[in-house]
Amino acid sequence: MSINIGIIGLTQSGKTTVFNALTGAAADTITHATDALNPHVGISKVPDPRLDTLNEMLRPKKLVPVETRYIDVGASLKTLVQDKGIGGELLNQLNTVDTLIVVTRAFQDDSIPHPEGSIDVKRDIAALNLELIFSDLAILERRLEKIEASLKGAKAPERQTFLHEKEFLLNLKAELDKDKPVRELPPDICNARIISGYQFLTAKPLLILVNIGEEQLPEAKSLETELNGIYVGDKSRAITLCGKLEMELAQLGFEAAGEFRAEYGLTESGLERTIKTAYELCDLISFFTTASNEVRAWSIKRGTTAVKAAGKIHTDMEKGFIRAERIHFDSLVACGSLSEARKQGQLHLEGKEYVIQDGDVITFLFNV
Ligand SMILES: Nc1nc2c(ncn2[C@@H]2O[C@H](COP(=O)(O)OP(=O)(O)OP(=O)(O)O)[C@@H](O)[C@H]2O)c(=O)[nH]1
Ligand SMILES: [Mg+2]
DSSP: OOEEEEEESSSSSSSHHHHHHHHOOOOOSSOOOOTTOOEEEOOOOOOOHHHHHHHHHHSSSSEEEEEEEEOOOOOOOOHHHHHHHHHHOOOOOOTTOOOEEEEEEOOTTTSSOOTTSOOOHHHHHHHHHHHHHHHHHHHHHHHHHHHHHHHHOOHHHHHHHHHHHHHHHHHHHHHTTTTTGGGSOOOTSOOOHHHHOOOOGGGOOEEEEEOOHHHHHHHHHHHHHHHHHHOOOOTTTEEEHHHHHHHHHHSSSSSHHHHHHHHTTSSSSSHHHHHHHHHHHTTTTEEOOTTTTTEEEEEEETTTHHHHHHHOHHHHHHHHHEEEEEEEHHHHHHHSSHHHHTTTTEEEEEEOBBBOTTTTTEEEEEEO
16 A cells, blocks of 8 residues: 655756655756656655554564655646646646645755746745646546537436536636635535546645755744745645755665754654655554554554455455454553553454544454
């Protein structure tokens, strides 16, 4: 199971640098701009100290963190929308991501020209927002054309369905025309269930990643506060990140990187901060399984029931679900071992409708 993240942003904003920082890859940022024919795709593991604790306590044969898959498409969304071939293909890939990271340049460097000629974070965020809206309008208009064509030969009941959808899309279009992203619209205009069928880019959570230079680190916190005053929402957030520094640190070992980070007054890695924020924006939580000598982390939407969580692991587990044996990570740590937890009566039996909590350690019991 993995979380999918799309990295977008204006030209030369540091997308590939951030991609390298998050994946530990070493894609070229110096001599090559990313070309759409050759997007970067990389996988990294979601860091979770709880998993390390479980590893030490339970000494499993295998330790399996959640994976994150990143795609850095490299081309502007405008180009992708206009280009029906490879652009269409890349756009399809972006349409399937769980969240978008918009890399926005704040770093100063005269040797790297900004496409707009100056550094202006808010202007660039607005420009990117427009590109996303442009892409969604293209999807929407294509769908409207299809509906018009289908309406021609449609019989009465079918006709009604098409007319309903058309009305829904026209209302949505009116909002997009006012530069409003889908993610910010009230539920009466944009019913979440209907919307999910279209894969609009502006419906996705948006993590604005402001790429700052090392020398801007002292102002990072206040810049974040200022930007979140404007952009924070249920599904949007701004964070600052030193892309170039984080990319270099990602190439070092864990400990050496930690020491450098401490010198810069950074307590978390860029990857940790980014993933944490992405989890919040996507409303994801983690639970752990320990069966078959394997400790594994899983990510699910907050509010998922035990039976649905079991289904994420295997459809048979959902079909034959009997119950879940559960202990919270904190209680397990307090007990010191699973057998001690069992002795102390800390392992709880939960039914199908139990709502999984972040940090639950679970064994599903099921019939095959
Ligand atoms: N000084 C400085 N330079 C940076 C920083 N982040 C990125 N750069 C430089 O900016 C240039 C562009 O970075 P990339 O990561 O390739 O940017 P990109 O958005 O992927 O560029 P395209 O693929 O061409 O759109 C490279 O020369 C980077 O080294 C930073 O924080 N500080
Ligand atoms: Mg690039």
